[in-house]
Amino acid sequence: MDSRYSPQDIEEKWYRVWREAGAFEPKGTGKPFTIVIPPPNVTGALHMGHALNNTLQDVLIRFKRLQGYRTLWQPGTDHAGIATQSVVEKQLAKEGVKRQDLGREKFVAKVWEWKNEYGDRIVNQLMRLGFSCDWSRLRFTMDEGLSKAVREVFVRLHEDGLIYRGTRLINWCPKLQTALADEEVENKESKGFFWSIRYPLADNPAESITVSTTRPETMFGDVAVAVNAEDERYKHLIGKQVRIPGTDRTIPIITDEHADPTKGTGAVKITPAHDFNDYEVGKRHNLKPIIAMNLDATLNHMAGKYQGMNRFDARKAIVADLETAGLLAAVEDRLIQLPLCYRSGDVVEPYLLDQWFVDMKPLAVPALEVVERDETRFVPARYTKTYRDWLEPFKDWCISRQLWWGHQIPAWYVVSETGGARRQDTPFVVARSETDAQAEAVKKYGPQAVLVQEEDVLDTWFSSALWPFSTLGWPDKTPELEKHYPTDVLITDRGIIYFWVARMIFSGIKFLGKTPFHTVYIHGTILDEKGQRMSKSKGNGIDPIEMIGKYGADAVRFALMILTTEGQDIKLSPVKFETGRNFANKLWNAVRFVLPHLEDTASGSSNREDLSYDDLHLADRWILSRLDETIKTVTESLEPRGADGSSGLRFSEAAQALYRFTWDDFCSSYLEIRKKVITAEAATLSPEGLAAKKQAVSVFATVIEKLITILHPFMPFITEEIRQALGQKELLITSQWPAADICKQLGIESSSEHDLEVMTKLLKIVDAIRSIRGDYSLPPSHALDARISCDDEPWRKIVEAHKDIIDSLERVGTVSVGVNTAKPAFSASGLIPEGRLFILLEGILDPAQEKVRLTKELGKAEGFVAAQEKKLANESFVKSAPAEVVEGERSKLQSQRDKVEKLKAALADLG
RNA sequence: GGGCGUUUAGCUCAGUUGGUUUAGAGCAUCUGCUUUACACGCAGAGGGUCGGGGGUUCAAGUCCCUCAACGCCCACCA
Numbered sequence: 001m002d003s004r005y006s007p008q009d010i011e012e013k014w015y016r017v018w019r020e021a022g023a024f025e026p027k028g029t030g031k032p033f034t035i036v037i038p039p040p041n042v043t044g045a046l047h048m049g050h051a052l053n054n055t056l057q058d059v060l061i062r063f064k065r066l067q068g069y070r071t072l073w074q075p076g077t078d079h080a081g082i083a084t085q086s087v088v089e090k091q092l093a094k095e096g097v098k099r100q101d102l103g104r105e106k107f108v109a110k111v112w113e114w115k116n117e118y119g120d121r122i123v124n125q126l127m128r129l130g131f132s133c134d135w136s137r138l139r140f141t142m143d144e145g146l147s148k149a150v151r152e153v154f155v156r157l158h159e160d161g162l163i164y165r166g167t168r169l170i171n172w173c174p175k176l177q178t179a180l181a182d183e184e185v186e187n188k189e190s191k192g193f194f195w196s197i198r199y200p201l202a203d204n205p206a207e208s209i210t211v212s213t214t215r216p217e218t219m220f221g222d223v224a225v226a227v228n229a230e231d232e233r234y235k236h237l238i239g240k241q242v243r244i245p246g247t248d249r250t251i252p253i254i255t256d257e258h259a260d261p262t263k264g265t266g267a268v269k270i271t272p273a274h275d276f277n278d279y280e281v282g283k284r285h286n287l288k289p290i291i292a293m294n295l296d297a298t299l300n301h302m303a304g305k306y307q308g309m310n311r312f313d314a315r316k317a318i319v320a321d322l323e324t325a326g327l328l329a330a331v332e333d334r335l336i337q338l339p340l341c342y343r344s345g346d347v348v349e350p351y352l353l354d355q356w357f358v359d360m361k362p363l364a365v366p367a368l369e370v371v372e373r374d375e376t377r378f379v380p381a382r383y384t385k386t387y388r389d390w391l392e393p394f395k396d397w398c399i400s401r402q403l404w405w406g407h408q409i410p411a412w413y414v415v416s417e418t419g420g421a422r423r424q425d426t427p428f429v430v431a432r433s434e435t436d437a438q439a440e441a442v443k444k445y446g447p448q449a450v451l452v453q454e455e456d457v458l459d460t461w462f463s464s465a466l467w468p469f470s471t472l473g474w475p476d477k478t479p480e481l482e483k484h485y486p487t488d489v490l491i492t493d494r495g496i497i498y499f500w501v502a503r504m505i506f507s508g509i510k511f512l513g514k515t516p517f518h519t520v521y522i523h524g525t526i527l528d529e530k531g532q533r534m535s536k537s538k539g540n541g542i543d544p545i546e547m548i549g550k551y552g553a554d555a556v557r558f559a560l561m562i563l564t565t566e567g568q569d570i571k572l573s574p575v576k577f578e579t580g581r582n583f584a585n586k587l588w589n590a591v592r593f594v595l596p597h598l599e600d601t602a603s604g605s606s607n608r609e610d611l612s613y614d615d616l617h618l619a620d621r622w623i624l625s626r627l628d629e630t631i632k633t634v635t636e637s638l639e640p641r642g643a644d645g646s647s648g649l650r651f652s653e654a655a656q657a658l659y660r661f662t663w664d665d666f667c668s669s670y671l672e673i674r675k676k677v678i679t680a681e682a683a684t685l686s687p688e689g690l691a692a693k694k695q696a697v698s699v700f701a702t703v704i705e706k707l708i709t710i711l712h713p714f715m716p717f718i719t720e721e722i723r724q725a726l727g728q729k730e731l732l733i734t735s736q737w738p739a740a741d742i743c744k745q746l747g748i749e750s751s752s753e754h755d756l757e758v759m760t761k762l763l764k765i766v767d768a769i770r771s772i773r774g775d776y777s778l779p780p781s782h783a784l785d786a787r788i789s790c791d792d793e794p795w796r797k798i799v800e801a802h803k804d805i806i807d808s809l810e811r812v813g814t815v816s817v818g819v820n821t822a823k824p825a826f827s828a829s830g831l832i833p834e835g836r837l838f839i840l841l842e843g844i845l846d847p848a849q850e851k852v853r854l855t856k857e858l859g860k861a862e863g864f865v866a867a868q869e870k871k872l873a874n875e876s877f878v879k880s881a882p883a884e885v886v887e888g889e890r891s892k893l894q895s896q897r898d899k900v901e902k903l904k905a906a907l908a909d910l911g
Numbered sequence: 912g913g914g915c916g917u918u919u920a921g922c923u924c925a926g927u928u929g930g931u932u933u934a935g936a937g938c939a940u941c942u943g944c945u946u947u948a949c950a951c952g953c954a955g956a957g958g959g960u961c962g963g964g965g966g967u968u969c970a971a972g973u974c975c976c977u978c979a980a981c982g983c984c985c986a987c988c989a
Contacts, residue, residue, distance in 0.1 A: 003949065192988070214988045268989040277987045336988040382915065386984075531982075571923065579937065582951040593948030774955030777943050811946070864933050877969040885930050
């Protein structure tokens with residue numbers, strides 16, 4: 001074994017072994033535990049967000065697998081409608097080809113080609129991190145099975161009257177030429193203008209009403225001017241007609257509550273086809289909307305001379321013309337919220353169009369209830385509010401997209417009913433297949449019915465919403481569905497609570513009658529070291545694959561886990577992975593150190609049954625009880641939902657417990673104490689010595705075996721490698737999670753508290769010696785003579801019995817242990833529990849320095865005593881605080897008083 | 912405009928239901944180490960009074976109010 005752990009050598013090997021062993025597949029008759037992966041886009045490349053998100057899932061899955069659950073981590077990818085279509089379009093553009101040149105069928109074939117060629121990239125990248133997804137069950141949202149689920153859901157929702165087609169004002173992306181859902185629009189603040197325009201009265205052009213707008217180019221779609229009924233300024237104008245400048249068209253002045261007298265001029269133009277508020281106003285007043293724009297965001301025939309101009313050029317031209325005509329009353333700078341398409345970044349136009357919608361209220365109500373009833377819980381809990389606030393307004397979901405890549409809507413227009421053409425009033429049938437559609441159309445409209453399928457595809461999120469059950473085979477009744485739905489925990493980021501989480505919950509309830517997961521864990525966002533989001537355009541991303549190459553997959557995983565505290569964003573920089581790498585190296589070396597002795601005593605974990613309480617050294621008992629504590633902490637921290645209903649998923653806490661135990665307790669203390677015994681040359685030992693060595697090695701083997709098991713979810717590769725090095729044949733990944741009962745088994749439990757106490761005190765003696773060594777900058781080569789003075793005989797006996805612990809942790813020449821011994825000349829004093837410590841420093845001791853050191857400590861102790869005395873002198877404290885708290889404070893005071901006395905004595909001794 | 916989060920050593924962060932820590936860790940800094948598992952290491956040390964202000968309480972980093980800074984999300988661009 002090399003002194004440096006080289007992850008590169010073993011990661012690929014173990015991943016292959018695990019896969020060949022089928023270790024990732026659900027097995028056995030244990031209780032199922034299921035996680036569905038948030039499917040990455042097929043176009044995606046692995047980023048740190050994926051690394052974090054999936055490491056969390058893998059930690060849980062491996063933990064539960066070791067606990068004996070029948071685990072399924074269901075993987076897959078998302079077809080990502082717009083994103084994927086854009087990628088392929090861009091690629092074609094390089095060859096000078098437009099998708100329209102190819103036609104729909106050929107273009108879609110091209111996208112499939114692209115998917116088949118590059119779609120596995122992200123999957124392969126996920127594998128590099130060791131993720132134990134059941135890859136044999138890899139799914140894609142456009143697979144035949146999942147598409148079947150999509151059609152089934154569409155048909156059923158339609159049958160239930162929850163899907164309808166209608167003309168509504170929707171968000172239109174002119175660049176992508178498709179409708180968008182509300183959540184797909186991002187508002188961004190931007191500089192703009194607020195123009196006030198005079199609309200002359202029809203019957204008296206000398207008089208006018210001034211309206212204010214940020215979008216003058218929509219004026220050709222105006223159908224009214226609204227004022228507030230209470231607004232004195234305009235009362236005399238209500239009911240009159242005004243002429244839209246540049247046209248002959250006149251519109252009425254109406255009253256509506258929407259007109260706010262405090263905003264602008266108080267009079268507002270009403271453009272129902274191009275503004276969401278105006279749309280509502282128009283409905284209230286029965287005003288027919290007028291569309292003034294084409295789908296490519298150029299003005300249409302309503303705009304007269306501006307026809308054909310794009311919206312931004314037209315705006316400039318119109319404003320200039322108004323100014324010339326003297327109709328521009330005012331111009332004001334203004335910050336406006338520009339609605340942008342989340343994919344293309346183009347300015348979204350509200351547009352009146354025929355689209356398909358899902359009626360949300362009947363679906364949302366039960367989805368709110370499961371959260372109310374705690375059947376699904378958000379961690380952190382605050383996201384419950386985010387979820388609720390989004391669902392509660394019950395806004396219908398626009399699900400149709402004018403794209404080619406996606407699930408084509410399973411609706412067929414009976415064009416034969418409208419003269420062979422598809423018109424707005426053409427009837428349609430919705431069915432699971434074209435054959436079914438045909439049959440139904442024939443039944444309804446006769447044998448001459450001619451069908452044309454709806455061209456629109458469904459919103460990508462429509463299929464992702466079904467992910468927890470479509471991936472398991474629904475609508476078929478598969479064994480997987482039977483066992484693994486509902487799933488357990490969903491782990492994702494806050495960005496897709498609306499898009500995805502909410503929709504999975506209502507879909508799961510609607511079609512399977514149960515919420516799809518009991519816990520939704522929302523992790524933080526990975527930021528760069530300055531706290532900015534990582535993005536391609538900023539170029540501030542950290543590539544996980546590069547980090548794996550540099551530090552190893554285990555190091556990347558471990559660092560991310562130690563940084564994951566509930567819901568907190570993570571400021572990341574490459575140096576953070578050093579923690580993980582160093583930790584792996586530490587563990588590696590501990591094993592490397594003891595391994596030869598495991599072999600030469602043949603006391604590997606296989607024949608450990610001879611471990612018995614009587615033979616155990618104090619350090620053995622101590623490390624075993626620390627191990628039990630660590631097992632308990634890690635187990636409880638990882639549990640998603642404790643028996644008492646408490647939330648676990650404290651990843652950082654678990655990782656830190658493992659780190660501390662391994663580094664501080666196991667390596668720094670335990671191994672150092674037992675080093676001599678463990679490494680003693682077997683051939684030179686007496687029978688007793690050999691037995692002691694075997695004991696020590698057995699304890700080491702026991703601890704390391706349990707330790708690598710509970711560490712395995714975090715660092716799967718190195719732990720599997722160590723397991724094999726220990727001579728175990730069975731794979732660690734499918735072994736057993738340990739119970740925190742080793743001490744109990746060995747009969748240590750009854751005395752463990754005392755052991756812990758003694759050990760802690762002994763370690764404090766070592767600390768005191770080391771502290772003096774440090775203060776005098778004495779190198780380890782300088783062996784110290786230590787005199788330990790105990791306050792009483794029983795304690796002296798214990799210290800005497802465990803002198804070897806002190807000796808092994810600190811280079812001492814002689815250690816003598818007495819009771820109330822006098823301070824030797826030329827010695828430095830140290831404070832230890834139930835005693836005093838003297839280090840002989842003849843020729844080294846600097847009384848002045850010693851005085852400074854002791855005085856400083858005395859000051860601290862005296863300050864504490866004063867504070868404690870004051871506290872305990874406070875009658876209301878003694879009266880109101882619980883007895884044990886008061887008692888605790890009293891004993892603290894006592895021990896500090898003791899300390900003060902000893903320090904004073906030490907100072908007096910200095911002379 | 913509304914909602915949420917953050918503010919604790921130079922930096923990055925822990926700190927459960929207020930009281931066993933006179934505030935912890937890692938990194939960085941300083942000192943001493945070729946101690947034969949590990950310099951991706953060992954030992955020691957310095958460094959915060961917990962954003963500001965007010966309040967509740969015997970007791971507050973921990974609860975309440977308020978102010979400030981930073982960040983995120985949502986909101987009809989009249």
